[in-house]
Amino acid sequence: MRGTLAAGKTTITKGIAQALDITETITSPTFCLISEYEGRLPLYHMDVYRLDGEEDFINLGTEDMLYGDGVCIIEWSEKVAGQLPQNTITITITPQSDGSREITIDNWPYGDL
Numbered sequence: 070m071r072g073t074l075a076a077g078k079t080t081i082t083k084g085i086a087q088a089l090d091i092t093e094t095i096t097s098p099t100f101c102l103i104s105e106y107e108g109r110l111p112l113y114h115m116d117v118y119r120l121d122g123e124e125d126f127i128n129l130g131t132e133d134m135l136y137g138d139g140v141c142i143i144e145w146s147e148k149v150a151g152q153l154p155q156n157t158i159t160i161t162i163t164p165q166s167d168g169s170r171e172i173t174i175d176n177w178p179y180g181d182l
Contacts, residue, residue: 070144072162077170078144081160082114085142097144102129111139118145123152 070078083095089108098104098116106112113134120126126149134141135154146153156176163171 070142070160070162071147073164076162076164078162081162081172082112082142082144085140086112086114089140103131103134111137113139113141114144115141116144117148120148123149126152 070081072078079095079097086093086095086106086108089106089110089112091106091108091112093106095106095114096104098114099118102116102119104114106114113131115129115131115134117126131141131152135152143149143153146157146159159175161173161175163173165171
């Protein structure tokens with residue numbers, strides 16, 4: 070998921086968690102890097118803002134999460150784009166001057182959905 074600070078990335082994650090029947094409170098994983106939640110499917114909420122690059126991402130042990138049976142939401146995913154699976158869906162949130170948000174969803178590298 071891509072967007073500036075306070076664009077709404079964690080807010081969208083809360084909606085996805087609700088759809089997965091997760092009842093725990095969803096918070097931004099900025100300081101813990103990865104939060105795990107249990108629902109109909111596991112949800113792995115990652116924030117890679119503070120990572121120096123893809124090697125740091127790999128060293129977190131994310132491969133099992135990326136290729137497992139759960140849902141991964143990665144805030145600031147552009148920092149680790151080279152490590153993401155081909156079937157990655159990218160959500161970009163762009164705040165507008167009127168306070169609304171423009172949301173773009175695409176299936177990189179396959180184009181807009």
